[in-house]
Amino acid sequence: MNEKTISVSPRLRVGVVGAGYWGPNLARNFAASPDWDLAVICDLDADRAQRVADRVGGVPISQSLDEVLADPAIDAVAIATPARTHHPIVMAALAAGKHVTVEKPFADEQRRGAEMVDTARANGLVLMADHTYCYTPAVLKIRELIAAGDLGDILFVDSVRINLGLIQPDVDVFWDLAPHDLSIIDFVLPGGIDATSVAAHGADPLGTGKSCIGYLTMPLSGGAIAHIHVNWLSPTKIRQMVIGGTKRTLVWDDLNPQQRVSVYDRGVDLAGQSQATASDVHAARISYRLGDTWAPALAETEALSNMTAEFASAIREKRQARTDGASGLRVLSILEAAKGSLGAGGAPYPVEILERVEQS
Ligand SMILES: NC(=O)c1ccc[n+]([C@@H]2O[C@H](COP(=O)([O-])OP(=O)(O)OC[C@H]3O[C@@H](n4cnc5c(N)ncnc54)[C@H](O)[C@@H]3O)[C@@H](O)[C@H]2O)c1
Known part of the structure; x- marks a missing residue:
């Protein structure tokens, strides 16, 4: 009832x-x-x-x-x-x-x-x-596409979030901006973010007392890797995430309202990979797939x-x-x-x- x-x-x-x-x-x-x-x-x-x-x-x-x-x-x-x-x-x-x-x-x-x-x-x-970003139509769609297997197995995630930002009094650029990228990756990857270690490099070239530029690198399961670049000192604003998979690669450009999400049916196939050893991997046949690009329709909801x-x-x-x-x-x-x-x-x-x- x-x-x-x-x-x-x-x-x-x-x-x-x-x-x-x-x-x-x-x-x-x-x-x-x-x-x-x-x-x-x-x-x-x-x-x-x-x-x-x-x-x-x-x-x-x-x-x-x-x-x-x-x-x-x-x-x-x-x-x-x-x-x-x-x-x-x-x-x-x-x-x-x-x-x-x-x-x-x-x-x-x-x-x-x-x-x-x-x-x-x-x-x-x-x-x-x-x-917040996990509630954007773009991220909801990305999660759906990955869950449906449209990208195949995930190979890499590369995220850039840079702009001329407010230097926060109580947190550095990692704690201010990277929660966005990390929460998005956690939300869209089946099983969530599963990094077991993180390498971080930060810089404070203006002497503000905290990192204003940051790079995070972390291995994901299955040999995949994620990289996040956050920066408060960039005069240009970039909000871009590339998610590469064995079948397709997705590019999310949050500052392009006409086409925030693009899916590229392009990639690299490594024929004979299963037989290749570390020493003869160069002998494996590499082929490039150059297919179509399409843009999923997205709702305009805040x-x-x-x-x-x-x-x-x-x-x-x-x-x-x-x-x-x-x-x-x-x-x-x-x-x-x-x-x-x-x-x-x-x-x-x-x-x-x-x-x-x-x-x-
Ligand atoms: N989800 C997002 O996309 C997003 C975007 C920007 C900021 N944020 C987050 O929002 C939070 C606030 O950021 P902001 O840039 O608005 O900060 P802000 O400094 O502009 O505003 C914070 C406000 O909180 C008030 N405040 C502090 N302590 C208080 C208390 N005990 N009781 C009542 N009011 C109190 C302050 O007076 C101030 O007006 C941060 O955690 C920030 O990371 C989230």
């Missing part, structure tokens, strides 16, 4: 915490959602909170997180404050019985992220990582609108969200290994996942 329909589901009430650069986007999407009532905008800075509240129809504001969390009419909070504050704010929200969606990076340390996941599970609450819908569904259906705490921890495990590698002069550093939550 299932009497639940969208029209009879009561709206959930959410507070947005943090009204800086990203919070207004959350507020706009929650305000426009049929699933949610935007109950309050909370920021330590009242002017900021008020500006955002005015833009979404004059919802109440608060400068006090405690006041928001004490309101029994609020079901959930969406947290868009700086990374170092995620853990204390999430823990307070979970202790107050609120469901939570928190911005990337999930936490500023994996250990703290694992504590958040444990607490959410113990309290029976949804804790979601807002890995990612955050999909994210707010998923957050509501996870709460109503009492299940893990698509980008749940476990995915947040997988991303943190790679970032932490990258930190270890930077400390070891770029040597590969083992990835250790502190906590794994079963997906349901």
